[in-house]
C-alpha cells in the first residue's frame with residue numbers, strides 16, 4: 001500500500017468529488033489512471049476527537065455510483081450467501097478485516113474502534129463503497145470480496161479501474177446513499 005501526499009490539486013478534486021472539504025486527510029491511498037484521487041486515507045481520529053474507522057474512503061464519483069448500482073440490485077445478498085457457504089472466502093475476508101485494522105493501527109490506535117474495520121467486515125458485506133475503498137488501497141489479493149466487486153463492476157460495465165471516467169464537473173455524489 002502506498003499513501004501519497006494530497007496536493008492542493010488533489011484537495012480541490014476531493015472537494016468536487018465529495019461536495020465538501022474532507023476532514024482528517026492523511027493522503028491519497030489510490031488514484032485514477034489520470035492521477036485524480038479515488039480513495040482518500042483518513043486519520044483514525046479526526047481533529048475534533050471523533051473516532052473514524054473508515055480509513056479508506058472511496059471518493060471517485062463513477063466508482064461510487066457503480067457500487068450504489070450494485071447495492072440497489074441486491075448483489076450484496078449474493079455476496080453474503082457466498083460468505084455463508086464458502087469457508088475459504090470467509091477466511092480471506094477475515095484476513096482482510098485484520099489487514100484493515102493493522103494498517104490503521106500503524107497510523108494511530110484508537111481504542112473506541114479497535115475491533116471495527118469497515119463495510120461489514122469480517123462477517124458481512126454491508127457497504128460496497130467501503131469494501132472497494134479498501135480493495136483499491138490495498139491492491140489485488142488482499143480483500144477477496146473487494147476483488148470480486150472490481151470484477152463485477154468491470155463485467156457490468158459500471159466502472160473500470162484501468163479507464164479514466166473522471167468528470168470533475170458533475171454533481172457531487174452523496175456517499176451516504
Ligand SMILES: [Zn+2]
Pocket residue numbers: 032033034035036163164165166
Ligand atoms: Zn481519471
